[in-house]
Amino acid sequence: MGSQVTRRGFLATLGGVAGVAAATEPADAQQEGQTQRVNMTDSLVFNPDEIFVEPGTTVIWQNVGAVGHSVTAYEDEIPDAAEFFASGGFDEEAAARRGYPDRGDIAGEENYRHTFEVEGTYEYFCIPHESVGMLGTVEVTTDPPAQEGFVSILTNRSRDIAIYLVTGLVAVLAFAWAVLKYGGEYGEEN
Structure with missing residues (x-):
């Protein structure tokens, strides 16, 4: 009976460790200070396409896909x-516009950062995808509205690692269950 508790304890510990690993974001993806992230996707959108930040906030545009993008302010649409x-x-x-794509292309897994100091509305776009509506807005204000809805704290890479870890954990648990259930005889030998 004691060996079953040990096996269960082992499996519970293994499950706990995998759960913590899956929920933990790598240190390089964590945000420091006042930052706000906008993803650039292969669906040719900025996500979210409108954000509200306080002065002094750094916005990080992260390319989470494989298609190259740019971040370019409309010169006459900033304070x-x-x-x-x-x-x-x-x-x-x-x-x-003239220099893209020789300069300014943000490839997959790369990012661009800009710190907003002056209050007001900033309109921006992606040069190669402007015509399909890849546009965004940054509203800089001392009183930004509260964020609503679900905001993922995981990058795509972190999410993929979590999926692999959980899948591996399920496979290990299934294997352990099969070994415990069918793998041997635990009675006394005759």
Whole structure:
């Protein structure tokens, strides 16, 4: 009877460790300070396409797919005192349009960051996907509305690792169950 408790304890511990590993995000994907993340997807959208942040917040645009994207401000759609922003380090919209894709392309798993200091509304777009509606808005305000709905804290890579870990755990548990149930005789030998 004691060996069953040990096996169950082992399996419970194994399940707990796998659960913690699946729920833990890698350190490089954690956010420090005031940051807000926007995913750029293979569906050709910014997700979310509108965010509200406080002044001093850094927005990180993360390409979570394989299709290359850009982040480029509409020069006439940002506050007058605000700094222009574009992946590739361009100083103006026209230069960003001319320079893409030699500069400014954000490949899969890469990101672009910009810190917003001036309050106001910032409209931006993806150069190669502007015509299909890949547009976004950053609203910088000292009183942003509370976020509603589900926001995933896991990157796609972290989610995939969690899925592999849980699948592996299920396989190990199924194998352990089969060995315990059918794997041998536990009675005394004659």
